[in-house]
Each structure stands twice: as structure tokens, then as C-alpha cells.
Amino acid sequence: MWRRRLGALLLRSPPSSSSPAASSCQRSRHHLLPTEEPLALNRLARLFTSQAGSDGDGGHSQKPFIAFVLGGPGSGKGTQCTKIASDFGFVHLSAGDLLRHEIASGSEKGELILDIIKQGRIVPSEITVELIRKAMEMSNANKVLIDGFPRCEENRVAFERIVGTEPDIVIFFDCPEDEMVKRLLGRNQGRVDDNIETIKKRLKVFESLNIPVVDYYSSRGKVHKINATGTADEIFEAVRRIFSSLRF
Numbered sequence: 001m002w003r004r005r006l007g008a009l010l011l012r013s014p015p016s017s018s019s020p021a022a023s024s025c026q027r028s029r030h031h032l033l034p035t036e037e038p039l040a041l042n043r044l045a046r047l048f049t050s051q052a053g054s055d056g057d058g059g060h061s062q063k064p065f066i067a068f069v070l071g072g073p074g075s076g077k078g079t080q081c082t083k084i085a086s087d088f089g090f091v092h093l094s095a096g097d098l099l100r101h102e103i104a105s106g107s108e109k110g111e112l113i114l115d116i117i118k119q120g121r122i123v124p125s126e127i128t129v130e131l132i133r134k135a136m137e138m139s140n141a142n143k144v145l146i147d148g149f150p151r152c153e154e155n156r157v158a159f160e161r162i163v164g165t166e167p168d169i170v171i172f173f174d175c176p177e178d179e180m181v182k183r184l185l186g187r188n189q190g191r192v193d194d195n196i197e198t199i200k201k202r203l204k205v206f207e208s209l210n211i212p213v214v215d216y217y218s219s220r221g222k223v224h225k226i227n228a229t230g231t232a233d234e235i236f237e238a239v240r241r242i243f244s245s246l247r248f
């Protein structure tokens with residue numbers, strides 16, 4: 001059972017200050033605020049070991065099929081994920097939405113997340129990976145889209161270490177910057193980061209930290225690059241061809 005393997009992995013890999021996942025993407029560990037200290041991985045391990053016996057009551061005994069969906073801010077990840085979920089039966093987990101949900105909960109962690117999102121920076125890996133891991137666990141899905149994650153190499157390493165698996169495929173929406181800016185400024189959903197100052201920072205972070213993740217998975221033959229210009233329906237035709245050819 002892949003979850004049981006995760007419990008074992010967590011127990012085998014206690015957090016250490018030199019662990020790559022123990023620091024945020026942008027700053028070295030000794031610059032962390034107290035609230036950014038790595039979340040207790042022991043707590044995660046306890047969570048997993050206490051749930052390990054739940055296999056018998058409906059949990060999937062196989063690792064889910066995981067697709068990471070990457071692309072610059074405003075490239076259309078969320079729009080396309082909604083269509084993939086509806087046509088191909090995937091559960092859509094948006095890392096950004098999970099973080100915004102945590103902000104809306106009013107937790108202390110939410111305050112830190114809000115501050116980081118306003119600056120267009122990347123939330124510490126342990127926070128995001130824990131939210132994703134819990135959402136995967138609760139959805140109990142066998143096909144999962146993880147939208148907008150991993151944002152940086154450290155996110156990637158933390159996910160693979162904590163969840164104990166790699167994505168099966170990576171979808172990359174390739175979109176010119178001017179088109180992304182136009183879409184974000186027209187989105188009108190009241191997001192705190194959809195203003196030109198933060199958008200410029202998000203684009204820089206995307207180029208410097210997210211593209212290396214795409215390159216990493218490209219070198220492992222996992223990336224499907226899609227031209228993200230044109231209408232949403234035109235783009236979805238290219239997406240549909242990829243998902244139709246997969247064997248889940």
C-alpha cells in the first residue's frame with residue numbers, strides 16, 4: 001500500500017536541518033521566521049501510521065495516477081484542469097487554492113501564507129506539501145491533477161520525499177508573458193496577487209524557480225508541452241489528445 005510505504009518513509013527520514021525540504025525556496029534556513037520552521041514531520045508520520053490501518057475500509061490500495069500541471073501565472077492551468085477533471089474523471093487539486101483556503105480559515109499559518117502570496121513568493125514546502133498530501137488523502141482519488149505545484153526544485157524534492165512518489169506525467173502550458181499578463185489583469189476574481197507589481201514578481205519567480213522543475217522532468221521524459229495560446233477550447237483539444245492516449 002503506497003500510504004503505508006509513506007508512513008515507513010517518514011519514520012525512516014527524520015527531518016534534519018540539512019534536509020533540502022527544511023528551507024524555503026528563496027531563503028536559506030537560518031533566515032527563516034519562527035513561523036516558517038519546518039512543520040513537524042514527526043506529526044505527519046504519526047498521522048500516517050495512525051491511518052495505515054484504514055486500507056480495509058475503502059482506501060485505494062494502489063498509488064494514484066498523478067499529473068503535475070505547470071505553466072506561468074495566467075497560462076490557463078486552472079481553466080484546463082477543470083476541463084480535464086470533467087472529461088477524464090480526475091480530482092483537481094490546485095495548490096494555490098489550498099493555500100487560499102488556509103488563509104480563509106484564519107489560521108496563524110494563513111497569515112504567513114497571505115504575506116508570501118502578496119509578494120509573489122513561494123510558500124515553504126512543508127506547508128504546501130502537507131496541504132496537498134491531506135487533500136489527496138481525503139479525496140481518496142485514483143487520478144489526481146496537481147495544479148501549480150511544484151513551484152521550485154525544493155518543492156519537488158519535498159513532495160517526492162514526503163508523499164513518497166513521483167508524478168506520472170507533467171503537463172506544461174507554454175504561454176507568452178504578454179498574454180499571461182493580459183489574462184491576469186482581466187481575471188477580476190479579487191485575488192491579492194493579480195496586480196501588475198505582484199504579477200511582475202510572479203513572472204520572475206516562474207522563470208527562475210519553476211522552469212528548472214520543468215527542465216528536470218523533461219530530462220526524465222515526463223513533460224508534455226502544450227502551446228497555451230488560442231481559445232481555451234482550442235488548447236483543450238491538444239490536452240485531450242494527450243489524456244486520451246494515456247493508460248491510467
Ligand SMILES: Nc1ncnc2c1ncn2[C@@H]1O[C@H](COP(=O)(O)OP(=O)(O)OP(=O)(O)O)[C@@H](O)[C@H]1O
Nearest residue numbers: 072073074075076077078079183186187230231232
Ligand atoms: N485560452 C485562454 N484565452 C483567454 N483567456 C483565458 C484562456 N484560458 C484562461 N483564460 C482566462 O485567463 C485567466 C487566467 O486563467 P487561469 O486562472 O486558468 O490561469 P492559471 O494558470 O490557473 O493562473 P494562476 O497561476 O494565476 O492561478 C482567467 O480569467 C481565465 O478565464
Ligand SMILES: O=c1ccn([C@@H]2O[C@H](COP(=O)(O)O)[C@@H](O)[C@H]2O)c(=O)[nH]1
Nearest residue numbers: 095096117120121122123128148149151
Ligand atoms: O505550490 C505553490 C502554489 C502557489 N503558491 C503561492 O500561491 C500563489 C498563487 O498560486 P496560483 O497557482 O497562481 O493560484 C503563487 O504566486 C505563490 O505565491 C506557492 O507558494 N506554492
Ligand SMILES: [Mg+2]
Nearest residue numbers: 077078096148
Ligand atoms: Mg490557477
